[in-house]
Amino acid sequence: MNETQLQFYSLYLTRFAEGFGFITLITLLPTYINVLEPSSTTILGITISAGFIIGMYTTGFTLAQTAAVVPLAWAGDRFDKRTVLVGSLLVGIVAYALFPLVDSSASFIAARALQGIAVTGAGLMSLSLVGQLAQYGTRADHIGKANAASFAASIVGSLSAGFLYDLFGFTPIFMIIVLIMVIATGGLSIFLPPDETRIKGFPFSDLALNQKILTMTSFRVQYAFSVTMVRTWVPIYAGTAAAAGGLGVTAAFAVAMTVTAEKFTNMVGQLFTGRLSDGYGRSLFVFFGGGMYGVIAIAVPFSPQIGAAIGAPTALPYIGEISIAFVPLVLLSGLLGIVDSFREPASMALFADEGTSEGGVASSFGIRELVWRPGSVLGPLIAGWLMIEVSMASVFYVxxxxxxxxxxxxxxxxxxxxxxxALSAW
Structure with missing residues (x-):
């Protein structure tokens, strides 16, 4: 194994550590709500509802991420990206070490804010360094492998977090996360040399008007709404009672299968699709993956008809009775992961290409992150309104x-x- 491979593997491990910590917290969020029992409170005469406090469990994380993007991306371009990455991991180590100690909603929200800064810094810097270290003809391939490591962590974390909590409680889970992050930090310090690129000024201002990035942004702004709505509502569709437009699947494991199917196929796909997009054209893969994601999403509400047409089973071992639509839903979720695996490494490589050539790869990824925010915040609000006021199916149509x-x-x-x-130009 040569020196360059060790550098990439240390970055892949960083992506795994970041993804494992993130998905573990998401999986344990309902447990924290039950343990902390948030209730309404009054501050300076203003009553804050329990619902708002619960919302802040996630929004505090998102707000910290949003606030951290620009300064962290600027620091990565202006100084040593490795130093910023290691610093982000150290913040993450502190955050995850604090989670077993939280005893109130305020302390949990504060720890989530620290986690948001760490996840943002680790994500931006690890992808920036992968894009910077890779040659043009292999860039999407390496980014795809880095993303696959993150998806692998998501699968392992989501399947193991609840099981480990039932056996051992909070503390051992977070000690495992801290240990993985310490190992990742050590690997970076040993195998990754300091980043000597230095970009003066404020690259965001130039890159924000870059033609290729503006073109990618025109797609990504809309796509953020799609992915956030569809990815969030597939398990909701599976588990919601039939009277509310869902399938009424009651087994938590069965509902988790819909999430895991999408993550698993996306993970496996990105091991190969990045290399293909390097050879056949990144814009082609972005267009195909993005467009097909929309087509498959629209097919999700037709799962009952698909199930009836193919004679899908109505019971599964260890799960029991299921809707005839459930197996088609899991298959469609898997297809969503496959087509998204075509888009993601190609899209990231395009941003890395421009950032590397124009000076400011971290800022390029920062722009990519920022344009995702409106969809990630507003998408679930739109989907929730559609689900209640129109229909469950309308969420997937929109x-x-x-x-x-x-x-x-x-x-x-x-x-x-x-x-x-057009589709072979980039």
């Missing part, structure tokens, strides 16, 4: 439409500048 219109706008802009060669 979510799918966002992906399709985003892909078509992306193609139209490309065609305007590159004509018939």
């Amino acid at each position: 979510g799918g439409a966002f992906a399709i219109t985003g892909a078509l706008l992306f193609l139209m802009i490309l065609a305007t500048h590159h004509g018939r060669n």
Whole structure:
């Protein structure tokens, strides 16, 4: 194993550590709500409801992420990316070490805010370094492998967190996360040399007007709504009572299968699709993956009809009775992961290409992160309103439409500048 491979593997391990900590907290969030029992409180004469406090369990994390993107991306371009990455992991180690000690909603929200800063810094810097270290012709391949490591962590974390909590409680789980992050930090310190690139000024201002990044942004802004709505509502559709438009699958393991199917196929796919997009054209993979994601999303509410047509089973071992639509739903969720695996490494490589060539790869990924925020915040609000006021199916129709219109706008802009060669230009 040569020196360059060790550098990439240390970054892949960092992606695994980041993903494992993130998904473990998501999985244990309902448990923390039950343990902390948040209740309404009054501050300066203003009553804050329990619902708002519970919302802050997630929003505190998201707000910290949003606030951290620009300064961390700027620091990564202006100084040593490895130092910023190691610093982010150290913040993460502190945050995860604090979670077993939290005894109130305020302390939990504060720890989540620290986690948000750590996840943002680790994600931005690890991807920036992967993109910077990789040669142009292998960039999407290496990014795909880095993403696969993160998805592997998501699968392991989501399947093991609840089981480990039932056996050992909070503390051992977070000690495992801390240990993995310490190992990742040590690997970076040993195998990854200091980053000597230094970008003066404020690269965000130049990159924000870059034609290729603006074109990618036109797609990504819409796609964020699609993925956030669809990915969040597939398990809700599986587990919600039939009267509310869902399938009424009661076994938690069965519902988790819909999430795991998407993550597993995405993980496996990115081990190969990044390399393919390096060879056949990244814009083609973004258009195909994004457009097909929308098509498959629209098919999700037709799971009962698909199940009836193919004679899907109505009972499974260890799970019991299930809706005839459940197996088709798991298969569709797996297909969502496959088509998204075409898009993701190609999209990231395009941002890395521009950031590397224009000076400011961390800022390029920072822009990529920022344009995702409106969809990630507003998407669930739109989906919740649609579910209650219109129908469960409408969530997937609207979510799918966002992906399709985003892909078509992306193609139209490309065609305007590159004509018939639009999908092979980049």
